[in-house]
Structures are given as structure tokens and as C-alpha cells.
Amino acid sequence: MALRIIGCGNFDRGDDAAGLLVVRHLRSLLVETLGVIPDLEITEQRGESFSSMDCLTNFDHVILVDATAPSGTPGQVQVWNAHADRLPEDIFPSSTHAFGVREAVELARAMNRLPQVLLIYGIEGKRFVLGAPLSPEVECAVASVAERLMTRVSDLLVKTSQRSRLAEMT
Secondary structure (H helix, E strand, O other): OOEEEEEEOOOOOHHHHHHHHHHHHHHHHHHHHOOOOOOEEEEEEOOOOOHHHHOOOOOOEEEEEEEEOOOOOOOOEEEEEOOOOOOOOOOOOOOOOOOOHHHHHHHHHHOOOOOOEEEEEEEEOOOOOOOOOOOHHHHHHHHHHHHHHHHHHHHHHHHHHHHHHHHHHO
16 A cells, blocks of 8 residues: 655644645644554655655555645645646645645646645635644635545555455455
8 A cells, every 4th residue: 555644744834734634634643543553654844845746656555744835715625646637836836835735736747756645635724824723714625524534544445455355365
């Protein structure tokens, strides 16, 4: 399966912490229910230059979670399949990360280094100023996205287990 889940963001800028909070919540859910899962890596990315792009490599499946620009519906969650869609500039503008998610994905695409599956979960933010607290809408979305990812991981584990059993039978 080789799955990496990446949370991006900055804890000092309000809703920009959304991706980081999702992966921390997901990690605690997984430990409580499933324990350690081989071939699953959950990591935090604060956007240090090209390390964002490097995080996309060496895994078959990558799920990346980050805050998106405000557009009127704080806490709204959108999901993009990087193989089917280019990430919109107005949703993932140049960010506090300097080299943001959009730039990392598009550079990986140009270099033919996208993983087999790359899903980007964007949580629309409301407050991004230095020292701002997390908005209530984004806080609710963080829990919701962590639960959705928990279900996705569980489903992938079941499919992987079924494929292994089928391979053993042949």
C-alpha cells in the first residue's frame, strides 16, 4: 500500500494550522483503534522549500492536507485528484510557506514525479494573521477530515489485505 499522509501549515497563523492539526488528530485516532500500521507514514510539513516536493515521492499513495484561501465558506473541504486536475491558483495562492502546496505539486508534475495517487484535501480558512486562533469553522473541519481519512486508511487496509489473500490463493 505505501501510503503517506502529509499535513501542511503553520501553527502561528490561525487557520493555516489546519493540515497539521488534521494529521495529529488522525495519528491519535489510528493509534487508538488500529495501532501501528506498516507502510503508513503520517508527517507534518511546514513548507520548507523543496522538501514539500520531496514529500510527494517514494510512496504509491499520498494524501496532502492544507488550508486554502478564504472565499466565503470557512471550514469548507474540497478534494482534488492531482492526476485529474491542476490546483487552482486562487485556492492555493503563494502562501506563508513561501514554496506552497500548489508549487510543489506542479513542480513534481513537470518533473514527472507525482505519486501513483495524489489527493489534496483543502480546508478553507478564515484567519491567517500571525497569532490568530483557529476559527471554529476550521476546528470542526479538522475533526471531520481526520475522520474521513481514518475511514480511507481503514478501507485501504481492507483492500490490501484482500489482495494479499487472493495472491496467496493463486
